[in-house]
Amino acid sequence: MRDLVIVGAGITGAAVFRASARAGLSVCLLDRGRAGGATTAVTSGLFHGGLRYLPYDVATSYAMCLEISRLLAASPGLLKRQVFLWPVYRHHRLGMGLVESLMECYDRFADLRSSPGHFRLSASRTIDCVPAIERSGLIGSLSFDEWRVDVCGLVQGLLAQGRAAGGEVLEGRRVVAFVARDGRIMAARARGLEGRDAEFHARVFVNAAGPWAEEVAVLAGSKAVKLSLRRGVHLVIPHEPPRCGLIFPEPSGRYIGLYPREGEFWVGPTDDPQEGSPDQLAVTPSEAQRLRRSLGTILPGYPAASGRTVAGLRPIFRQFMVPGMLSRDYRIIDHSREGIGNLLSAVGGKLTSHRPMAEDILAAVLPKLEKPAPPPLAVSGGGLASRLLATHNRFASAALSAAMLAYHAMRHAVSRPSALRGDEGFRQAYPDLAEAPSLDQGPHREVPGFEPGADPGAKPGA
Ligand SMILES: Cc1cc2nc3c(=O)[nH]c(=O)nc-3n(C[C@H](O)[C@H](O)[C@H](O)COP(=O)(O)OP(=O)(O)OC[C@H]3O[C@@H](n4cnc5c(N)ncnc54)[C@H](O)[C@@H]3O)c2cc1C
Structure with missing residues (x-):
């Protein structure tokens, strides 16, 4: 039997895959679509300290x-x-x-x-x-x-390193159920693109399904994952980008960015609540119009009308805060408190924090496999901010x-x-x-x- 099955191959799942394969675990990573093809593919592609936060x-x-x-x-x-x-x-x-x-x-x-x-x-x-x-x-x-990072290259690099250490990646496998016995999950049941189901047995399961993490936890009988999904839409302009990125306000006064890429640039992202399932995400004409108008205020001669839109959902963990002040920190939920002893869910986080998040998840997985956990990451640097970080x-x-x-x-x-x-x-x-x-x-x-x-x-x- 495998040590670990990870559900979701976005940046979070891919990073956990690499970390656990390198730690010597036998691991299988399942994604219902293409690895890195959901939220991760539509990020602004920045490793940043969060000036906004x-x-x-x-x-x-x-x-x-x-x-x-x-x-x-x-x-x-x-x-x-x-x-x-x-x-x-x-x-x-x-x-x-x-x-x-x-x-x-x-x-x-x-x-x-x-x-x-x-x-x-x-x-x-x-x-x-x-x-x-x-x-x-x-x-x-x-x-x-x-x-700036090549997001697609980053995910593929993590998968290649995990595979080289013996891990297995299966795309086009949607987890539709968990098979449980005596408070433990025995297997994840995944449906292939051709509609056939297969069971993936393991000793521990990690739910890294990003915006779908709440739905995947429910499949396991858990109500502990609560997300505040926030829509993020970018306008993609197929035009040689300005040499610098820009930060500027939408007509509403909220600040957005212009992010240069190879041969194009992205404008956004918006930040609005998502009602309903992540599967119902669709860009509205008014969102696209808003971004076009915003671009027109800062680069009036650019062909804003030619742009297409891309959208994703920020999988932010639910917290008592006004929407504009939601923390982008991450949480690792151990479902053993609900009587599911071998399931962990990873919620929140950023592209930027994928490595520490993966290391923390691995540190929570190893004791469940009766293996010693590595020492926690030292929060170095001194000062108040680092001490605060340790307290969450x-x-x-x-x-x-x-x-x-x-x-x-x-x-x-x-x-x-x-x-x-x-x-x-x-x-x-x-x-x-x-x-x-x-x-x-x-x-x-x-x-x-x-x-x-x-x-x-x-x-x-x-
Ligand atoms: C518009 C936008 C811009 C952002 N920009 C930045 C940025 O510039 N820098 C930064 O640091 N962060 C940024 N972020 C935040 C950050 O990128 C995301 O929080 C992070 O990428 C989410 O990754 P993930 O792996 O959690 O989710 P995802 O990438 O969505 O991965 C989850 C995966 O789970 C799979 N899945 C779901 N359900 C199932 C199932 N039942 N069975 C199998 N597989 C399943 C999905 O197919 C998907 O591939 C941005 C977020 C958004 C929305």
């Missing part, structure tokens, strides 16, 4: 930055640097001072991300980098960088985030920002970006009222 969940941002530092050391060729600009306009709700305070908080983790930190760019330098950008009302922009205390993390942001906003209000963090600093940090002639000429328009060379940093707090 920083104002309310510094512990998770810190954990993701820590993971980036580990990954950069372990697999330096896997990630590619991606520079983003956050343009600030006169009519924007978030002014230069507030955005820069947020960047200063994020700079605290810059070393972990191997980043030079943020820079404050004048309007003219912003236009040099992205000539097609809307110029009317542009004050300047703030730059920061993240890491959401409210303490939110309080520390608010305190950090307030401190940086106050410091910003009383001191002049450093000149080293302006156009010249940006040029030195990213010489290729700042010097090379732009590929992206976009539409050239004279905009009345635009003053080339205006320095946004002359007075903070705009």
Whole structure:
């Protein structure tokens, strides 16, 4: 009999597959479709520290930055640097001072991300980098960088390493039932594409079905998995991307991103609740329209109408929080509390956190196989954020985030920002970006009222 059957071959299942095969377990990974073809395939493709989550969940941002530092050391060729600009306009709700305070908080983790930190760019330098950008009302922009990954290549790499260590991957096998006896699952019953069922016996089962994790747990008779599914739609524009990614607001005021890829770029993602089963996910015309309109506000000359849409669901574990402040941390649910002794469910998490999540799942699997668990990952780095991370205390993390942001906003209000963090600093940090002639000429328009060379940093707090 096998040691382990994993249900779901997204990034989470693939990472658990690799970790367990390398730990010497006999393991089989089942997916109802193509490995990595569901949520994982439609992510923004970033390994990031979660600038968006920083104002309310510094512990998770810190954990993701820590993971980036580990990954950069372990697999330096896997990630590619991606520079983003956050343009600030006169009519924007978030002014230069507030955005820069947020960047200063994020700079605290810059070393972990191997980043030079943020820079404050004048309007003219912003236009040099992205000539097609809307110029009317542009004050300047703030730059920061993240890491980009080939998501498909990452999943295939994990599967190849797991197979090389003796693991088995079966695609097109949908788990439709579990066979149980005396409080233990004996087998997962999976239906092939041709409609025939087969049973996969194992001593332990891991539910890594992402947005379907609640449905898979119910098949095992468990009600312990509760998800808050959030829709994420991207618009995919088949056009040479700008050299920098962009962060900008939708007409509603919520911020989205523009993510450069090979020969195209993605705009989004949206963040709305999903009603009903994950199988009912479909992009509505108004979602697509919203993204097209948003792109038109920042890159007015781009062919937004030509874009297709892709959608996925964030499998966030249910928590008592307003929707805009849901933690992207992960949870591992041991169903033995409900009398199912050999089932674990993995919920939440990010592409960025796939490795620590897999290591934690393996640490929970091994004792069930009466094998010694590896020592827990050291939460190194010191400081309050790392201590908070160890406690998983959401409210303490939110309080520390608010305190950090307030401190940086106050410091910003009383001191002049450093000149080293302006156009010249940006040029030195990213010489290729700042010097090379732009590929992206976009539409050239004279905009009345635009003053080339205006320095946004002359007075903070705009
Ligand atoms: C729009 C969007 C953008 C994102 N961008 C980023 C980003 O840039 N960076 C980042 O770090 N995170 C990002 N995330 C979050 C993160 O990528 C996801 O949380 C994560 O990829 C989910 O992976 P998963 O393996 O849990 O789920 P999935 O990839 O959905 O994998 C679950 C698998 O289970 C299979 N399955 C389901 N039911 C069954 C069954 N009964 N039998 C067999 N197989 C089954 C499915 O076919 C699927 O392949 C994003 C999320 C979304 C939605």
